[in-house]
Amino acid sequence: MSEEILINITPMETRVAVVENGVLQEVYIERTRRRGIVGNIYKGKVVRVLPGMQAAFVDIGLERAAFIHAADVTPPSRGHQAGSDVESISALLREGQSLIVQVTKEPIGSKGARLTTHLSIPSRYLVYMPHTPHTGVSQRIDDEEERERLRSIVENRPEPEKGKGVEGGFIIRTAAEGYGEEEVQADVHFLERLWRSVERRCKEAKERTVIYEDLPLFMRTMRDFVRPEIEKIRIDSRENFTKLKEFVQEFVPSLEPRVEYYPGERPIFDLYGVEDEIQKALGRKVQLKSGGYLVVDQTEAMTTIDVNTGAFVGHRNLEETIFKTNLEAATAIVRQLRLRNLGGIIIIDFIDMEDAEHQRQVLRLLEKNLERDHAKTKLTGVTELGLVQMTRKRTRESLEQVMCEPCPTCEARGTIKTPETVCYEIFREILREERAYGSKTYLVLASQPVVDRLLDEESASVADLELFINKTIKFQVETMYSQEQFDVVLL
Numbered sequence: 001m002s003e004e005i006l007i008n009i010t011p012m013e014t015r016v017a018v019v020e021n022g023v024l025q026e027v028y029i030e031r032t033r034r035r036g037i038v039g040n041i042y043k044g045k046v047v048r049v050l051p052g053m054q055a056a057f058v059d060i061g062l063e064r065a066a067f068i069h070a071a072d073v074t075p076p077s078r079g080h081q082a083g084s085d086v087e088s089i090s091a092l093l094r095e096g097q098s099l100i101v102q103v104t105k106e107p108i109g110s111k112g113a114r115l116t117t118h119l120s121i122p123s124r125y126l127v128y129m130p131h132t133p134h135t136g137v138s139q140r141i142d143d144e145e146e147r148e149r150l151r152s153i154v155e156n157r158p159e160p161e162k163g164k165g166v167e168g169g170f171i172i173r174t175a176a177e178g179y180g181e182e183e184v185q186a187d188v189h190f191l192e193r194l195w196r197s198v199e200r201r202c203k204e205a206k207e208r209t210v211i212y213e214d215l216p217l218f219m220r221t222m223r224d225f226v227r228p229e230i231e232k233i234r235i236d237s238r239e240n241f242t243k244l245k246e247f248v249q250e251f252v253p254s255l256e257p258r259v260e261y262y263p264g265e266r267p268i269f270d271l272y273g274v275e276d277e278i279q280k281a282l283g284r285k286v287q288l289k290s291g292g293y294l295v296v297d298q299t300e301a302m303t304t305i306d307v308n309t310g311a312f313v314g315h316r317n318l319e320e321t322i323f324k325t326n327l328e329a330a331t332a333i334v335r336q337l338r339l340r341n342l343g344g345i346i347i348i349d350f351i352d353m354e355d356a357e358h359q360r361q362v363l364r365l366l367e368k369n370l371e372r373d374h375a376k377t378k379l380t381g382v383t384e385l386g387l388v389q390m391t392r393k394r395t396r397e398s399l400e401q402v403m404c405e406p407c408p409t410c411e412a413r414g415t416i417k418t419p420e421t422v423c424y425e426i427f428r429e430i431l432r433e434e435r436a437y438g439s440k441t442y443l444v445l446a447s448q449p450v451v452d453r454l455l456d457e458e459s460a461s462v463a464d465l466e467l468f469i470n471k472t473i474k475f476q477v478e479t480m481y482s483q484e485q486f487d488v489v490l491l
């Protein structure tokens with residue numbers, strides 16, 4: 001398996017493509033304007049304490065004051081056991097004091113950001129929590145032995161040099177699974193260094209300023225996704241190439257020789273047809289090489305994926321053709337899940353197979369492909385109707401959510417009324433107007449397909465209607481109208 005990462009940076013957005021064996025598998029997009037502030041640490045100033053709400057407003061230098069609840073404030077003396085009642089906000093905070101806080105929810109509309117003082121800073125394998133002296137292991141690491149191994153690496157780490165150690169605890173992230181002592185400890189040291197610099201800034205920084213920001217997308221990718229089998233990381237911005245190099249030197253030094261600046265004439269996302277593949281990943285239909293195809297439907301409750309054979313399969317070897325199509329689909333589906341970043345409940349409708357061994361093989365291949373997915377997935381079984389159920393952890397927004405909005409023409413139904421339906425609505429509207437007001441002439445404004453139909457297939461009906469109401473009906477194409485839109489004007 002050869003893997004390559006392509007990074008495309010413009011002032012407006014950063015896009016990261018993960019390409020495996022020449023095929024685009026994942027894409028991440030971060031829009032500069034929409035870059036969130038969740039995870040940022042600020043030196044804030046308490047501006048109002050609200051005893052009735054057990055909360056306070058904190059100015060962190062944004063347009064609106066941010067909000068913190070008493071339960072999210074670490075008591076100054078940690079004599080209290082977890083689970084004891086939350087102290088009253090007035091005992092915890094006073095107006096005018098400065099406070100180090102981390103954002104847990106983005107500000108939305110008129111609501112300010114939501115804050116906590118329980119700070120946490122992620123790295124590749126760990127999350128460091130300066131105020132929580134425990135070691136925890138991600139629940140997603142199932143194996144008990146592995147959990148213990150990782151826990152002991154973190155807990156039995158060598159004492160740092162005198163005066164350089166940090167308090168607090170670590171959470172071991174799922175990404176640590178299977179990694180050795182050296183890598184995990186490198187992460188501990190990185191976080192210790194990082195935290196000491198954050199602490200220094202906490203002291204020196206002015207109130208209402210940011211002290212720590214999560215990394216930009218292209219560096220986060222290095223932190224979270226990079227695997228040893230990565231052959232090359234290519235980035236098309238010289239300025240950020242330098243930053244990336246420095247980051248990789250500090251963080252994942254083994255990768256440094258594989259980071260390259262891409263000065264190419266051709267846009268970097270034209271390599272491996274990445275740009276085309278992104279466009280295709282927004283469509284419902286996915287063509288398979290065998291002639292079959294997938295139909296991907298996202299609803300609010302779940303995603304359904306329907307597997308279909310090509311138009312003609314013949315009678316001979318039908319079972320064999322279906323089996324081959326399902327096998328190809330088992331690979332294509334996992335790619336689509338990753339590429340579109342679909343999360344939640346996923347229902348797959350493979351083509352029915354008689355042979356139980358074929359069914360097992362298709363499921364096994366699906367499972368094997370899912371192992372390469374960065375998101376946690378779980379096959380939960382096959383229903384009585386033969387539907388394969390699975391879940392995939394929702395991480396970020398799906399590709400569609402990042403790039404698209406509901407269609408205003410069909411209001412996200414996915415279909416629009418036919419010109420025929422619109423014509424009959426127009427006839428009813430004219431009759432309604434005629435009864436209510438009456439007019440010498442009616443002018444109908446509608447889209448091209450609707451006017452075409454009125455003048456052609458419906459011309460006899462129009463003539464009947466004109467005779468019936470004894471008025472003239474005129475038509476005018478409005479190029480800006482969608483097919484469903486029309487107006488009846490009295491002249």
Ligand SMILES: [Zn+2]
Pocket residue numbers: 407408409410411412413414415
């Ligand atoms: Zn639409």
